[in-house]
């Protein structure tokens with residue numbers, strides 16, 4: 011693709027390829043080119059969850075995307091992405107820009123080793139949080155490349171259990187939407203083939219939350235899977251009281267009732283309630299997820315591959331989750347998580363957001379309550395012209 015007409019400055023750095031790796035490799039394949047880009051995705055309207063109503067965050071108007079594209083000497087390519095909401099996008103891009111040249115000249119097949127190499131290259135600022143989110147885009151691009159080389163959808167490369175995954179919509183149930191708007195959004199989602207609806211809660215007035223849940227449950231009827239998400243804004247006492255009041259609505263789960271790092275609080279809540287507890291989206295390493303799993307803090311784990319550092323760490327924590335008997339409902343980024351959920355042993359859910367649609371040329375098929383794993387190789391996504399137009403910064407690194 012000719013990308014010479016982007017209205018942005020691209021820094022092309024002829025980085026010096028590192029010495030040939032001291033690792034046996036039979037592929038003969040080498041990473042020759044890495045392109046990083048920072049893309050500002052505007053949202054159609056400002057988005058508010060409970061963190062806005064408790065005064066901790068302002069409404070979200072855009073998402074900053076970090077894309078990594080990798081090309082190898084065999085002519086194969088891969089694409090991955092990470093993202094940030096409200097803050098952190100420029101820092102993610104800057105960190106990726108600093109460490110990405112450690113991949114040049116390496117065998118793209120050795121993803122585990124390359125993940126560790128990129129992780130340790132920036133370990134001074136942490137092996138969690140923003141640093142891992144920056145290298146997630148690289149790790150995901152390597153997996154995409156590997157699946158494309160195998161001419162397999164990523165789910166098939168990993169070892170799929172199913173060709174489609176139950177899906178529920180989140181974007182229609184935010185707190186900036188009135189009850190009537192949420193009902194209209196839900197009807198549209200269900201008519202399009204989506205199988206469940208999530209409603210945001212966590213308002214300062216818990217009676218308002220209960221009124222919204224009751225109105226939506228009555229509107230949907232008893233059989234449509236309904237989840238609620240408090241986005242960490244309840245304290246332990248409020249979460250227990252609300253959890254008990256919510257039992258009558260037969261919710262599929264209560265999400266993030268407490269602070270994301272309160273494993274003990276989540277564990278006590280999960281033990282006290284019949285309604286399953288879901289959490290994990292804010293965590294940014296395998297270690298943090300392990301703390302949740304070890305504490306038996308939830309029934310449903312909600313990891314996010316871009317946030318934990320990519321597909322490599324996601325697979326590690328997914329194995330831990332499965333061995334611990336947990337269900338899986340990955341957070342956001344359905345373009346990636348559809349494949350990972352399809353490869354999880356227990357029947358999972360994947361979260362439907364249409365927000366990233368303008369960035370890609372492809373659309374995911376949804377029918378009968380499920381999202382269908384595309385038969386295209388890799389993740390099955392290519393960047394749209396719109397994504398290129400929204401690019402604010404980019405860098406190309408080349409081995410020589």
Ligand SMILES: [Mg+2]
Nearest residue numbers: 239265266291
């Ligand atoms: Mg959530």
